[in-house]
Amino acid sequence: MENDMKSILVADDEFSIRRNVADLLSPLGYQISVAKDGIEAIEKFRRESPQLVILDINMPHKTGMEVLVEIKKINKEVPVIMFTAFGNSERAIQAMKSGAYDYIEKPFDIDEFILIVTRALQFGSLLSELKQLRSAADSSQIRSTENDFIGKSPKMQEIFKLIGRVAPTNATVLIQGESGTGKELVADAIQRHSMLYDKPYVKINCGAISESLLESEIFGHEKGSFTGAFTQRKGLFEIADGGTVYLDEINSMPQSLQVKLLRVLQKQAFFRVGGDIPVTANVRIIASSNKDVKAEVDSGKFREDLYYRLNVVSINVPPLRERISDIYLLVEHFIAKFSPENKVIVPRETLNKLKKYNWPGNVRELENAIHSAIVTASNNVLNIENLSNDNQQEKEQVDYLNMVERGMSFKDVVNSVEKKIIFEALKKFDNNQSKAAEYLKMNRRLLYSRLKEWM
Numbered sequence: 001m002e003n004d005m006k007s008i009l010v011a012d013d014e015f016s017i018r019r020n021v022a023d024l025l026s027p028l029g030y031q032i033s034v035a036k037d038g039i040e041a042i043e044k045f046r047r048e049s050p051q052l053v054i055l056d057i058n059m060p061h062k063t064g065m066e067v068l069v070e071i072k073k074i075n076k077e078v079p080v081i082m083f084t085a086f087g088n089s090e091r092a093i094q095a096m097k098s099g100a101y102d103y104i105e106k107p108f109d110i111d112e113f114i115l116i117v118t119r120a121l122q123f124g125s126l127l128s129e130l131k132q133l134r135s136a137a138d139s140s141q142i143r144s145t146e147n148d149f150i151g152k153s154p155k156m157q158e159i160f161k162l163i164g165r166v167a168p169t170n171a172t173v174l175i176q177g178e179s180g181t182g183k184e185l186v187a188d189a190i191q192r193h194s195m196l197y198d199k200p201y202v203k204i205n206c207g208a209i210s211e212s213l214l215e216s217e218i219f220g221h222e223k224g225s226f227t228g229a230f231t232q233r234k235g236l237f238e239i240a241d242g243g244t245v246y247l248d249e250i251n252s253m254p255q256s257l258q259v260k261l262l263r264v265l266q267k268q269a270f271f272r273v274g275g276d277i278p279v280t281a282n283v284r285i286i287a288s289s290n291k292d293v294k295a296e297v298d299s300g301k302f303r304e305d306l307y308y309r310l311n312v313v314s315i316n317v318p319p320l321r322e323r324i325s326d327i328y329l330l331v332e333h334f335i336a337k338f339s340p341e342n343k344v345i346v347p348r349e350t351l352n353k354l355k356k357y358n359w360p361g362n363v364r365e366l367e368n369a370i371h372s373a374i375v376t377a378s379n380n381v382l383n384i385e386n387l388s389n390d391n392q393q394e395k396e397q398v399d400y401l402n403m404v405e406r407g408m409s410f411k412d413v414v415n416s417v418e419k420k421i422i423f424e425a426l427k428k429f430d431n432n433q434s435k436a437a438e439y440l441k442m443n444r445r446l447l448y449s450r451l452k453e454w455m
């Protein structure tokens, strides 16, 4: 009986945490051993060979991250759970990357804590899965911090964990999510935490340029392959050789290029435009889409074989309205970004308003709202107005008939309404015309031509 008892080492500099954890876990039949700092933790780990370690990140003498790294050198297979104080993506990713099994934020929820501990212990005995974890833990380098990727909601925490697991593997990743949810930040974090972090990182927006230009951008061209191709030019895949390519808006990639991309994924080779010698490029691909790519496959717009090639790992970034618990942190983050003196006060009503709003433009819209509120504020109190589809009924009613009475023609009135709608959409999407057009469900070309008329 005694011998079967699983032992857990808990290292935390706070006495109350050590005691609470022991009080929680001892009755469940675990043998608990405690350490009050990093050095003691390593000593006890060597001496007692526990089945599970729970480590606080902030400890005197040696930080939890340092202890984690050392423990993993001694025995990789023992799962480690980290205690973190705050929704900090870098630390979370870092910890997962260095081989932590999971992390728990303090103050923690008791049921969730016990669940994670139980799972970690089960996991510890599943060697096969451990192997997978080991490969992630092997990349020893710890990257410099960049704390611009915020989120403490359970959904974002899951995403940080996934990034930590998948980053060092070089697997192709498909990131999906509504516009403005942070897909590019996910891609950047994967690249930053991958083994290719110091290799080229090239981003291509597949929706922003015409088909023929896109093809020569990506694959390059030979001299004379089309009018204007005066010299041979390397494509972005060649430039990125040995590194990472981020294919943004992959769903808008034309079918002909989808075939070419598929060949790159299968054979790591392609032809430049107008070329007949295969060029090799060994790149890790991270693709993103603000549409459901599977649905695009079902409606025949996207190649199924390419979809399966891209979707080796898929990360779905949730819309902001499904993680309102992140709003406060994000607001603080953007205030610090746009007002470095950071004297802005966020009144409760403003915060409530932000939490109630449904954020169709997601984090980007929140960022823009905070930015304009700070720029236009006359005091230090954050006051958010004019959220686009908030409180429709409270919005000022435009008197169209009065406009006609004042001498405008019917056509002019309609035109002014159209202009207002289009400019509001452009504002929402940082003047990105294709995104504004998509949001308005209008043809991109129509939007361009309307804009031209008004310029």
Ligand SMILES: Nc1ncnc2c1ncn2[C@@H]1O[C@H](COP(=O)(O)OP(=O)(O)OP(=O)(O)O)[C@@H](O)[C@H]1O
Pocket (backbone or CB within 6 Å): 148, 149, 150, 151, 177, 178, 179, 180, 181, 182, 183, 184, 185, 186, 289, 290, 330, 333, 363, 364, 367, 435
């Ligand atoms: N979790 C986050 N923490 C901090 N900033 C964020 C977060 N998510 C998004 N942002 C900010 O919001 C803006 C939009 O993010 P990003 O460009 O990554 O979105 P996206 O999903 O790629 O959008 P799109 O589909 O429109 O290209 C950026 O300025 C980004 O810095």
Ligand SMILES: [Mg+2]
Pocket (backbone or CB within 6 Å): 183, 184, 248
């Ligand atoms: Mg993007």
